[in-house]
Amino acid sequence: MIDFANILFAGPCNRFCPFCIGKEVPDRVNLKNLDTYPPRNWSAFVAECHAHEIREIVFTGTTTDPHLYKHEARLIHRVREDLPGAKISIHTNGALSLKKIDTFNLYDRACISFPSFNTTTYAAMMGVPQVPDLGRLLERAEIPVKVSCIINEHNAHEVEPFLLRLSELGVQRVVLRRLYGDTRTWDILPGLTPVRYYRENPVYEIYGMEVTWWNFETTTSRSINLFADGTLSTEYLLTEVTKREFA
Numbered sequence: 001m002i003d004f005a006n007i008l009f010a011g012p013c014n015r016f017c018p019f020c021i022g023k024e025v026p027d028r029v030n031l032k033n034l035d036t037y038p039p040r041n042w043s044a045f046v047a048e049c050h051a052h053e054i055r056e057i058v059f060t061g062t063t064t065d066p067h068l069y070k071h072e073a074r075l076i077h078r079v080r081e082d083l084p085g086a087k088i089s090i091h092t093n094g095a096l097s098l099k100k101i102d103t104f105n106l107y108d109r110a111c112i113s114f115p116s117f118n119t120t121t122y123a124a125m126m127g128v129p130q131v132p133d134l135g136r137l138l139e140r141a142e143i144p145v146k147v148s149c150i151i152n153e154h155n156a157h158e159v160e161p162f163l164l165r166l167s168e169l170g171v172q173r174v175v176l177r178r179l180y181g182d183t184r185t186w187d188i189l190p191g192l193t194p195v196r197y198y199r200e201n202p203v204y205e206i207y208g209m210e211v212t213w214w215n216f217e218t219t220t221s222r223s224i225n226l227f228a229d230g231t232l233s234t235e236y237l238l239t240e241v242t243k244r245e246f247a
């Protein structure tokens with residue numbers, strides 16, 4: 001069962017996350033493709049998507065952010081031509097989303113990796129202190145925007161005010177997640193009872209938002225991944241990594 005397909009970009013990034021998952025995948029697949037159109041092995045990727053009747057295509061990255069891809073809008077249109085009916089989403093750090101708002105709104109939905117509103121915390125987790133203006137982005141977004149937040153020692157103590165602020169900005173869906181392989185437990189939602197489970201991950205209703213506490217170890221999602229060097233893979237570790245860790 002394949003749930004979705006990732007188009008992965010590689011190259012220099014505008015953030016410097018210490019935990020960048022690009023370091024966890026083989027160097028050979030991180031061949032820069034920010035100015036390669038279409039991405040390497042495109043025809044085989046499209047054929048695989050048709051063969052598996054994939055309905056969701058994700059623009060994401062191993063070592064960079066999809067907004068840094070030079071042909072972003074053109075490739076979105078190409079996906080709509082080659083895979084008609086498929087939903088297209090972006091997983092981004094959000095640093096360029098406002099600047100590229102017209103392109104951002106070409107997607108069907110977006111997921112922003114956003115760990116904190118606090119500049120010190122943000123810098124500890126993303127490598128620079130410039131926190132994207134999430135409020136302004138949400139005002140200008142014409143597509144659903146989900147917030148994805150890695151939880152670690154830098155921000156585990158600020159989850160409650162973080163969620164409150166997201167709610168005040170109008171966010172409706174949040175995913176809190178541990179880094180892949182991080183087995184530490186974080187008591188971030190004390191006393192709350194899940195309203196349901198999604199793929200074995202507890203889902204809560206908090207401040208009017210749907211908040212999922214994602215546990216990688218139990219996920220069952222599968223994906224096709226088009227790596228930057230043209231490698232096509234459904235290999236499980238890479239699947240796990242690509243689904244939730246990349247920007």
Ligand code: SF4
Pocket residue numbers: 013014015016017019020021022061062063064065093126245246247
């Ligand atoms: S995790 Fe994402 S945003 Fe952070 S450095 Fe890596 S590619 Fe860039």
